[in-house]
Amino acid sequence: MSLVITEAAITGFINNAQVFKSSIENRFASLDANGDGLISFMEMAKELMSLRMLHTCFDVDEIGLSHPELVELHRDIFSRFDSDGSRAVDLDEFGEEMKEMLIAVADRIGTSKNRRSWIYAKL
Numbered sequence: 001m002s003l004v005i006t007e008a009a010i011t012g013f014i015n016n017a018q019v020f021k022s023s024i025e026n027r028f029a030s031l032d033a034n035g036d037g038l039i040s041f042m043e044m045a046k047e048l049m050s051l052r053m054l055h056t057c058f059d060v061d062e063i064g065l066s067h068p069e070l071v072e073l074h075r076d077i078f079s080r081f082d083s084d085g086s087r088a089v090d091l092d093e094f095g096e097e098m099k100e101m102l103i104a105v106a107d108r109i110g111t112s113k114n115r116r117s118w119i120y121a122k123l
């Protein structure tokens with residue numbers, strides 16, 4: 001599901017601890033395909049590939065990465081989440097990185113020359 005998101009909406013979402021926690025737990029559970037309480041690289045890569053398919057379908061995939069470049073990108077993204085280097089992402093790591101990413105997106109929207117900037121995001 002795609003949503004239109006503004007800086008204020010992101011900030012409000014992050015600051016509403018109960019809503020944020022619930023959303024993170026739901027998203028984590030959907031990524032944790034085998035239900036072991038951890039997100040593996042393959043589980044995350046599967047999700048990232050589905051996002052790429054969405055980008056391609058809507059013709060917004062302008063970078064045109066090769067398969068090896070995509071794998072490297074997925075490993076970089078996974079490493080950001082896997083802050084302790086255990087090769088698995090737990091709920092705390094997932095929540096922390098999601099919060100950092102959302103703050104970065106909000107900051108980017110907030111400093112954009114076009115104050116009406118918005119993005120689509122899958123949450």
Ligand SMILES: [Ca+2]
Pocket residue numbers: 031032033034035036037038039040043
């Ligand atoms: Ca898992």
